[in-house]
Amino acid sequence: MSILEVEDLSISFKQYTRGLKQKHHHVITSLNVTLEAGEILAVVGASGSGKSLLAHAILGILPSNASMSGTIKYAGDELTAARQMALRGKEIALVPQSVNYLDPLMRVGAQVRTSVKQGDAALAQRKVFERYHLQSDVENMYPFQLSGGMARRTLLSTAMVSEANVIIADEPTPGLDPVVILEALHDFRELADNGCAVMLITHDIESALKIADKIAVFYAGTTVEVAPVDDFFGNGEALRHPYSKALWRALPQNDFVPIRGSQPHPSALPAGCLFEPRCEKVTLECRQARPEMRNLRNGMVRCIHAT
Amino acid sequence: MQLEAKDVGFRYGNGPWLFRGVNVTVEPGEIVGLTGPSGCGKTSFCKVLAGYEKPVEGSITVNHSLLPKNVYHPVQLVFQHPEKAINPRWKMIKTLREGGPLDQELLESLGIEREWLTRWPNELSGGELQRFCVARALGKGTRFLIADEMTTMLDAITQAQIWHVVLEMAKKRGMGVLIVSHEAKLIQRLCHRVIEFHPANA
Numbered sequence: 001m002s003i004l005e006v007e008d009l010s011i012s013f014k015q016y017t018r019g020l021k022q023k024h025h026h027v028i029t030s031l032n033v034t035l036e037a038g039e040i041l042a043v044v045g046a047s048g049s050g051k052s053l054l055a056h057a058i059l060g061i062l063p064s065n066a067s068m069s070g071t072i073k074y075a076g077d078e079l080t081a082a083r084q085m086a087l088r089g090k091e092i093a094l095v096p097q098s099v100n101y102l103d104p105l106m107r108v109g110a111q112v113r114t115s116v117k118q119g120d121a122a123l124a125q126r127k128v129f130e131r132y133h134l135q136s137d138v139e140n141m142y143p144f145q146l147s148g149g150m151a152r153r154t155l156l157s158t159a160m161v162s163e164a165n166v167i168i169a170d171e172p173t174p175g176l177d178p179v180v181i182l183e184a185l186h187d188f189r190e191l192a193d194n195g196c197a198v199m200l201i202t203h204d205i206e207s208a209l210k211i212a213d214k215i216a217v218f219y220a221g222t223t224v225e226v227a228p229v230d231d232f233f234g235n236g237e238a239l240r241h242p243y244s245k246a247l248w249r250a251l252p253q254n255d256f257v258p259i260r261g262s263q264p265h266p267s268a269l270p271a272g273c274l275f276e277p278r279c280e281k282v283t284l285e286c287r288q289a290r291p292e293m294r295n296l297r298n299g300m301v302r303c304i305h306a307t
Numbered sequence: 308m309q310l311e312a313k314d315v316g317f318r319y320g321n322g323p324w325l326f327r328g329v330n331v332t333v334e335p336g337e338i339v340g341l342t343g344p345s346g347c348g349k350t351s352f353c354k355v356l357a358g359y360e361k362p363v364e365g366s367i368t369v370n371h372s373l374l375p376k377n378v379y380h381p382v383q384l385v386f387q388h389p390e391k392a393i394n395p396r397w398k399m400i401k402t403l404r405e406g407g408p409l410d411q412e413l414l415e416s417l418g419i420e421r422e423w424l425t426r427w428p429n430e431l432s433g434g435e436l437q438r439f440c441v442a443r444a445l446g447k448g449t450r451f452l453i454a455d456e457m458t459t460m461l462d463a464i465t466q467a468q469i470w471h472v473v474l475e476m477a478k479k480r481g482m483g484v485l486i487v488s489h490e491a492k493l494i495q496r497l498c499h500r501v502i503e504f505h506p507a508n509a
Contacts, residue, residue, distance in 0.1 A: 015430070046462045047434025097433070098390060148387050148456070149345025174387075174459035177345045177489050203462050206492070250463040252496040258467035262418035 004035035009070035025266035028221040042208035045218030060084030093164035099151040102143040109139025220274040240301035316364035333483040340494040343504030357384035379448035387456035389436035400424040406443035
């Protein structure tokens with residue numbers, strides 16, 4: 001049984017345009033994703049494709065103007081608001097994306113200590129700081145005194161000491177030097193091998209390939225493909241969805257070629273396939289209906305042309 | 308026109324030296340990479356170069372003269388975290404105008420939608436915000452661009468899009484670019500030469 005199941009999740013934001021006129025932005029549309037214990041699922045995709053929102057939906061920390069449909073199940077039971085509140089930070093931990101999530105008025109050592117649940121909090125905090133090469137005087141500093149990389153390591157430390165069953169890491173590595181990245185990735189793998197489920201949201205596909213079991217590719221608020229890591233090689237010929245291929249080919253170590261245009265805006269999604277306006281394989285059929293997610297070659301894809 | 312940092316040393320107040328005796332030159336149209344371990348003072352060095360901080364020792368010169376005051380600064384910096392470089396209470400168009408009149412063509416090439424201009428920063432994603440920061444920094448008077456982990460938060464396609472625009476502009480205008488990044492592959496792809504940044508009292 002999957003430890004975390006997200007089924008047909010949709011999230012929309014309500015926005016006032018003028019006076020009492022409202023507009024709805026559909027930021028996530030019919031998204032499915034599952035997380036298994038002992039497994040790392042890497043989530044990659046366009047910036048603004050709703051990766052962080054998915055994390056926030058699982059934690060139950062969406063802003064108040066968001067409305068959500070679909071179900072999220074944790075260990076077989078639906079994750080209600082009350083359960084989310086009880087579990088977050090304990091069984092489900094988040095490594096937030098922005099360093100703004102640190103409390104600006106609290107020393108960072110103390111912030112990390114608050115998430116230790118048993119044993120000597122100070123000892124656990126010092127150990128994890130040492131592990132991430134944060135010097136002993138860092139624990140007495142305030143967030144504004146830290147460099148970008150140091151703040152990031154503090155956020156990582158908080159999740160590492162929490163002993164949660166599910167860790168959702170939202171872009172934990174940018175701005176870190178390769179040594180620390182390697183260490184952090186190694187830690188995620190170790191956590192997974194000890195039975196923890198990890199969702200690693202990242203742009204760094206190369207790092208993700210080193211440790212993840214599966215990769216889910218997001219575009220415009222939905223999963224376009226879920227593929228085993230072994231399919232990411234060469235020119236992306238083993239990948240299923242045209243967006244995944246384009247993403248793979250845009251990496252600096254591959255062709256570094258961008259495709260034209262930008263992701264559709266949540267308030268003006270195309271009626272058919274969400275990638276249709278930028279796709280070179282587009283046909284009339286693509287414009288008429290949203291393709292369903294289907295199984296293909298040991299993975300999943302949301303494209304009618306994929307083979 | 309040449310951007311030159313000569314024997315630059317910097318520290319905050321009476322704190323420890325972050326770096327001393329740093330010498331870097333960037334020629335017009337040249338793309339230079341700067342790498343070094345996290346927390347070694349790269350961002351502070353960028354701030355000094357772009358005039359956000361004054362060097363405690365040494366000097367920063369553009370075209371062999373000190374940086375002018377009260378005019379458009381020829382050295383522009385794009386930060387790692389766009390959400391911290393944008394006023395949260397300004398609509399995007401106001402932020403964009405900080406860099407001078409809007410350049411429709413530039414906005415288009417960066418993939419900035421017209422509709423985004425009237426939105427608040429918290430309604431856009433980090434990648435969308437960063438495009439604005441890049442557009443703001445690429446005003447007409449920019450001779451040197453300092454990109455401090457500029458595309459670390461972005462997906463590969465957006466990253467490639469933004470860099471293609473910046474590289475093209477560097478070529479067209481003879482703009483020098485200093486790229487700070489931990490991504491070896493990206494640096495390799497973009498830069499003519501790479502400088503290893505050495506920490507304090509090097």
